Amino acid sequence: MARIGLGFGRWNFHPLKRKSSLLLKLIAVVFAVLLFCEFLIYYLVIFQCKWPEMKPTADDGEQATREPVLKAMFLADTHLLGEFLGHWLDKLRREWQMERAFQTALWLLQPEVIFILGDVFDEGKWSTPEAWADDMARFQKMFRHPSHVQLKVVAGNHDIGFHYEMNIYKVKRFEKVFSSERLFSWKGINFVMVNSVALKGDGCGICSEAEAELIEVSHRLNCSREQVHGSSQCGPGPLLPTSVPILLQHYPLYRRSDANCSGEDAAPPEERNIPFKENYDVLSREASQKLLWWLQPRLVLSGHTHSACEVHHEGRVPELSVPSFSWRNRNNPSFIMPWAPASSS
Numbered sequence: 001m002a003r004i005g006l007g008f009g010r011w012n013f014h015p016l017k018r019k020s021s022l023l024l025k026l027i028a029v030v031f032a033v034l035l036f037c038e039f040l041i042y043y044l045v046i047f048q049c050k051w052p053e054m055k056p057t058a059d060d061g062e063q064a065t066r067e068p069v070l071k072a073m074f075l076a077d078t079h080l081l082g083e084f085l086g087h088w089l090d091k092l093r094r095e096w097q098m099e100r101a102f103q104t105a106l107w108l109l110q111p112e113v114i115f116i117l118g119d120v121f122d123e124g125k126w127s128t129p130e131a132w133a134d135d136m137a138r139f140q141k142m143f144r145h146p147s148h149v150q151l152k153v154v155a156g157n158h159d160i161g162f163h164y165e166m167n168i169y170k171v172k173r174f175e176k177v178f179s180s181e182r183l184f185s186w187k188g189i190n191f192v193m194v195n196s197v198a199l200k201g202d203g204c205g206i207c208s209e210a211e212a213e214l215i216e217v218s219h220r221l222n223c224s225r226e227q228v229h230g231s232s233q234c235g236p237g238p239l240l241p242t243s244v245p246i247l248l249q250h251y252p253l254y255r256r257s258d259a260n261c262s263g264e265d266a267a268p269p270e271e272r273n274i275p276f277k278e279n280y281d282v283l284s285r286e287a288s289q290k291l292l293w294w295l296q297p298r299l300v301l302s303g304h305t306h307s308a309c310e311v312h313h314e315g316r317v318p319e320l321s322v323p324s325f326s327w328r329n330r331n332n333p334s335f336i337m338p339w340a341p342a343s344s345s
Contacts, residue, residue: 038096042104049109051337070187073111074336075102076250076303077324079158080139082123083131086328094328099142101325101333106145109337113186114149117303117322118156118196118250125161125170136177150186153178154193156250156304163200163207163279171195171206183217188241192217192295196251196302199287200279211290218294221245247297250304252321253288254278258309265308265323265334281305292317306330 054069078098081091105111121127121135145151155178160170184191198210224240258272266272278284281304283291291297292313300319306329309321325333 039100042100043108046101046104046108049105049337051109070113070189071109071111072338073105073109073114074117074301074322074338075114075325076117076322077119077156077306077326077329078116079119079122079324079326079328080135080142081328082121082127082135084123084126086122090328094326095138095142097327098325098333102143105335106149111337112149114143114145114151115191115193115248115301116143116151116153117248117301118154119158119303120153120156122158124159124174125157125165132173150184152184152191152193152248154248154250155195155197157197160195160197163197163202163204166197166206168206171198182213183220183240185241189243190221190241190245192221192245192247192297194247194249194291196249196283196287199251199283199291201284201287214291214294221295244298245295247291247295247300249291249300249302252282252302252304252309253291253300253313253319254282254285255309255311258305258307260311261307261309261321263308264332267305267307267309271307288313301336308334 051071080095106114120139124132124135127135143151155171155174160166160174182193184193192214194214195210198204198207200207220240225242255276257275258267261267261272276282279287282288297317300313300317301322302319303322303324305321306324307321308323309319311319313319320336322336323332323334324330325335327333
């Protein structure tokens with residue numbers, strides 16, 4: 001009897017091999033895309049950021065020397081979602097993006113101090129103690145940093161509530177975690193950190209305390225510039241550096257709108273001419289004048305608007321509004337990284 005070879009095995013296995021190979025290639029492509037879009041892209045973009053160069057200075061014909069400088073990074077409006085607003089997938093996505101961007105910047109740029117200019121949380125103004133603890137745990141994971149790097153945070157309206165929502169409990173809860181210090185000096189530079197939500201000027205208890213603290217800071221700064229080292233007239237504690245301070249706060253100082261702002265980080269053109277409301281979008285004229293008079297800063301940095309802007313107050317004091325660091329608020333979140341000389345005055 002003749003044998004007939006049907007060859008089923010040979011003809012059946014080749015399509016399976018081709019399908020398996022195609023599936024492996026597809027998995028490899030998907031993995032490569034995810035690796036690039038969710039990890040490597042942050043390195044490629046942030047690697048292009050460079051600290052401003054400081055030119056050597058020379059006095060009276062002496063050899064040029066480089067002044068001590070401070071590498072400081074400024075973020076604003078991270079708006080970590082809470083338990084009420086936003087879908088869990090949206091929360092997961094946005095927090096992953098911010099964590100990767102922050103950790104990559106930390107590794108590549110190696111700042112010495114990092115400031116977050118308010119609205120760390122989106123729902124701090126009404127979060128329960130349990131929700132606050134959960135939000136804090138996520139914040140500490142996302143913005144973890146080496147012990148030698150300073151992280152300073154000022155309060156925003158979403159952290160402690162607008163003026164009409166703010167109370168002592170919310171303020172103390174925030175300050176317990178992020179400190180209540182109003183004056184921070186590092187490498188000869190004075191930073192004044194303001195609770196701008198409390199500058200309504202209506203005489204409320206928290207407002208009066210905030211203003212009293214700023215007046216005391218003003219006295220210490222002025223005294224340090226005028227008194228000799230070792231003088232006891234400036235009160236307890238070490239004498240402050242003589243440099244003119246940098247003012248840090250959540251609300252911008254008063255300006256009519258963002259009409260004069262430009263650049264890729266500025267507000268969209270259709271929003272720039274919308275008038276700002278005092279004590280809501282910006283500080284009031286009166287509060288802004290008080291801060292400039294009391295502290296006489298050389299620079300003001302603020303957040304809140306979610307867009308970048310540079311303005312000059314009284315024709316001499318520059319203010320930079322820092323854009324939001326969250327992809328939820330803008331499609332091109334960013335941060336600012338000035339390099340400040342310690343002896344500026």
